[in-house]
Amino acid sequence: MILWAITSGEMRIAFALFLAAGLSDLIDGFLAKRSAWRPSLAPISDPLADKAMIISIYVALGIVEAIPRWLVILVVSRDIMIVSAVILSWLIDRPVKLKPITVSKLNTVAQIVYATVVLAALTFGWEDCAGEGPCWWGWLRP
Numbered sequence: 001m002i003l004w005a006i007t008s009g010e011m012r013i014a015f016a017l018f019l020a021a022g023l024s025d026l027i028d029g030f031l032a033k034r035s036a037w038r039p040s041l042a043p044i045s046d047p048l049a050d051k052a053m054i055i056s057i058y059v060a061l062g063i064v065e066a067i068p069r070w071l072v073i074l075v076v077s078r079d080i081m082i083v084s085a086v087i088l089s090w091l092i093d094r095p096v097k098l099k100p101i102t103v104s105k106l107n108t109v110a111q112i113v114y115a116t117v118v119l120a121a122l123t124f125g126w127e128d129c130a131g132e133g134p135c136w137w138g139w140l141r142p
Contacts, residue, residue, distance in 0.1 A: 001017055002014050002017045002018055002021070002053075002056065002057060002060070003056050003057075003059075003060045005017060006057070006060035006061060006063075006064060006066075006119075007060055007063055007064060009064075011119065011122040011123040012123050014060075014119060014122075014123070015119045015120060015122075015123040018057065018115070018116070018119055019116075021053060022112065022116075025049075025050065047098065047100075048083070050108070051079045051082075051083065054075065054079070054108070054111050054112065054115070055075065055076050055079055057115050057119075058071070058072045058075045058076065058111070058115065059072060059076065061115065061118055061119075066118050066122055067114075067118055075111060078107075086098065
C-alpha cells in the first residue's frame with residue numbers, strides 16, 4: 001500500500017502509512033520484550049519484515065526520483081547480501097546467530113530517519129529541503 005501511495009504521488013497517505021507501520025513495529029517490539037510470549041518465528045520474521053519495508057520504501061522513493069539511485073542500490077544490495085549470507089549459512093548447516101551489532105542497528109535507524117525526512121518533505125512540501133538545502137545534506141540528492 002505504501003508503494004502504491006508513493007508511486008501514485010499520494011504522499012500524505014504514504015507518510016501516514018509509514019508512520020503507522022513504524023509505530024506498530026515499536027509497539028510490537030515493546031510488548032514482546034515485556035511479555036513472556038514470543039512466537040517462534042518472531043526472531044526471523046520481524047527483521048525480515050523490517051528489511052522488506054525499508055527496501056520497498058527506498059525502491060519506491062528511487063522510482064519517483066526523491067532519492068538518488070546509488071543510495072537505493074546501496075541499501076538494497078546491503079540487505080540482499082545480509083539475507084543471502086544467512087540463507088547460505090542455513091544451507092551449509094552452520095546457521096549463524098541472528099543478533100545485530102550496534103553499527104547495524106545504527107545503520108537501520110539512519111535509513112529509517114532518512115526515509116522519514118524524505119517522505120515528510122514530499123508530504124509537506126518543504127521547499128528548503130528540495131535540492132541542496134541543509135535538510136538534505138546536499139550530496140545525498142540526485
